[in-house]
Amino acid sequence: ESLYKTVWVFVVVVVFLSLCCVSGALCGTFNIKMPKNINVLRGSCVTIPCSFDVESRFENNLDDSCKAYWNDSPSFNSHNAKLKPTKDMTGDLKKKDCTTTFINTNLLQRSKYYIRLECNNALKYRFSQTGVDVSFIDDPPSPTLTPSTLEVKEGTSVSLTCSAPAPCWSHPPALTWTPNLGQSQETLQENQDKTKVKTSVISFTASHLHHGNKIxxxxxxxxxxxxxDVTAETSLTPDISCDPSGPILENQKVTLTCSSNAQPAVENYTWSDGGALIGTGHTLNITVSTINSNFFCNATNTVGFKIQAKKNNLSFLLFSFCSNLFIGVICSLLILRGIIFVLQIFTLIL
Structure with a gap:
């Protein structure tokens, strides 16, 4: 029985070690990891993330003499390699980091590139099984906004994240917000394929002043x-709704906002308490009370301005009606019809 257990344990260990060797976890094998493709902004530098592994028997051969060479065909050596990066362009090869930055991308062309590891000892290997496709673009891709849309209530705390690819780690893109809504936090984040993106996060409290204004x-x-330099941009237009949490207290200061989608565009906003003019502009700052609690906003465009008549109820009613319709031809016809109607009334009276 003890012999049976010994054989069984031996079989389990052998199977375990075999699986580990297949996966490269314990028994080292030559393999390399890099992105399948890289987009290079023409005229800019590019960083190709790269890591590798070697057979266990070559682990001790990784030293300061090791160099990485790149070529656009899988069959090459250190002598005929098209790209021979210096040490300051390459990662720490002793730590199996073959990440390479090409400052002068004019040396590259649209092709698939392979890497060769060569040391001043027995370690010389060409990773022909995996390469990276290099493509060139003239314009950078547009940044990504998260969330892509913004529909919140006034007073809500909002965070927007802007992300842009960083093909060159030493010179990532500069991200700016318009308008400037406050302090932003920037980081350089890593994707699953080891490429990087520059992110900027901005936080602010949603206000009616942000409604309809492009960010x-x-x-x-x-x-x-x-x-x-070249730029790329993206934007969103927030939809901010106003939903008061409760009744307004007496003597409380509030801001009233008046807006209109007029055609022609609104030229002037005026505020009244039902009689006297109390303010102009699309906002009104007031202190409410039980005595002063009704407020009216009047929007005027070029059509309304032309037909407004002071101290004339009939003309005022027609003006207000046209200001809401915002269609000059219809308004003009209505005014003409109203004047004819008034003349007919006066004719009958006389």
């Missing part, structure tokens, strides 16, 4: 070949 995030990329 824009711009990513500026600096080029290393001396050509002008």
């Amino acid at each position: 824009c995030c711009t990513a500026a990329y600096r080029k290393q070949d001396g050509s002008p």
Whole structure:
């Protein structure tokens, strides 16, 4: 029985070690990890994230003499390699980091590139099983806004995140917000394929002043070949609703807002308490009371301005009606019809 247990344990260990060797967990094998493709902004630098592993017997051969070479065909050596990065362009090869930054992307072309590891000892290996497709773009991709839409109530705390690809780690894009809604926090984050993105997070409290006003995030990329910087932007238009949490207390200060989708556009807003003019502009700051609690907003466009007549109830009613319709031709016809109607009434009276 003890012999049976010994054989059984031996079989389990062998199977376990075999699986580990297949996965490369214990028995080291030559393999490499890098993105399948990289988009290079023409004239800018690019960083290709890269890591590798070697067979266990070569672990001790990873030293300061090791170099990484790149070529656009899988069959090459250190002598005919098209790209021979210096140490300051390459990661720490002793730690199996072959990440490479190309400052001068004019050396690259649209192709698939492979890497070769070569040391001043027995370790020399070409990773021909995996390469990275390099493509060139003239314009950077648009940043991403999260969330992509914004519909909240006034007073809500809001956080917006702007993300833009950072193909060159040493020169990530500069992110700016328009308008400036406050302090932003920026980080350089890593994707699953080890590529990176620049993110900027801005937080603010939603206000009626933000309603309908575009919020824009711009990513500026600096080029290393001396050509002008290029930018890409994205934006959203927030929808801020007002939902008071309860009744307004007497003598409380409030801000009233008046807006209109007029055609032609509104030229003037005026406020009244039903009689006297108490303010102008699309907002009114007042202190409410039981005596002073009714407020009226009047929006005037070019059509309304032309037909407004002071101290004339009939003309005032027609003016208000047209200001709401915002269609000049219809308003003009209604006014003409109203004047004819009034003349007919006066004719009958006389």
